[in-house]
Amino acid sequence: MKIQTDTSSFRAHIHAHCVTSTLQAAEALCEEKKLRLTPVRRRVLEVLLEHHRAMGAYDVLERLRAEGFGSQPPVAYRALDFWVGAGLVHKIQKLNAFVACAHPSSGHDPVFMICRGCDTVAEGTADLTDSAVERAALAAGFRVETTVREVEGLCPSCQKATPQ
Numbered sequence: 622m623k624i625q626t627d628t629s630s631f632r633a634h635i636h637a638h639c640v641t642s643t644l645q646a647a648e649a650l651c652e653e654k655k656l657r658l659t660p661v662r663r664r665v666l667e668v669l670l671e672h673h674r675a676m677g678a679y680d681v682l683e684r685l686r687a688e689g690f691g692s693q694p695p696v697a698y699r700a701l702d703f704w705v706g707a708g709l710v711h712k713i714q715k716l717n718a719f720v721a722c723a724h725p726s727s728g729h730d731p732v733f734m735i736c737r738g739c740d741t742v743a744e745g746t747a748d749l750t751d752s753a754v755e756r757a758a759l760a761a762g763f764r765v766e767t768t769v770r771e772v773e774g775l776c777p778s779c780q781k782a783t784p785q
């Protein structure tokens with residue numbers, strides 16, 4: 622499995638660029654597919670884009686509630702579902718939480734690197750055509766539909782803070 626580590630989530634970077642590019646991708650996608658970019662949908666994406674961290678649906682709901690978007694859970698859940706379906710938000714199964722996509726312009730198979738030190742989630746993309754999992758599945762005659770690619774460990778700055 623070739624993992625592309627062009628992600629900057631673990632390094633100092635101009636985060637405004639991440640925010641702008643994902644919001645622009647969202648606007649373009651809604652226009653192209655004739656989907657409505659409602660204030661709640663936009664706000665949910667903005668909240669997730671604040672940090673490269675996964676947020677639980679409940680935390681997103683709390684934020685919306687605090688900002689006066691109403692306190693009905695379905696509103697937040699539906700907005701999250703909408704973005705997951707659109708591919709601009711990913712669900713991190715291990716954390717049962719959501720992150721905004723870091724590679725919105727590409728059709729991709731994300732690999733999530735979850736730092737257990739600072740909770741940062743970096744998204745890389747993987748070429749799965751040559752992965753060990755695919756080969757094992759092929760050998761078993763099994764057709765893979767979904768794989769969860771989440772790895773947990775320490776990001777570069779947390780490794781420095783806790784030397785082995």
Ligand SMILES: [Zn+2]
Nearest residue numbers: 634635636639
């Ligand atoms: Zn960023």
Ligand SMILES: [Zn+2]
Nearest residue numbers: 722723724731
């Ligand atoms: Zn993504």
Ligand SMILES: [Zn+2]
Nearest residue numbers: 736739776779
């Ligand atoms: Zn870390």
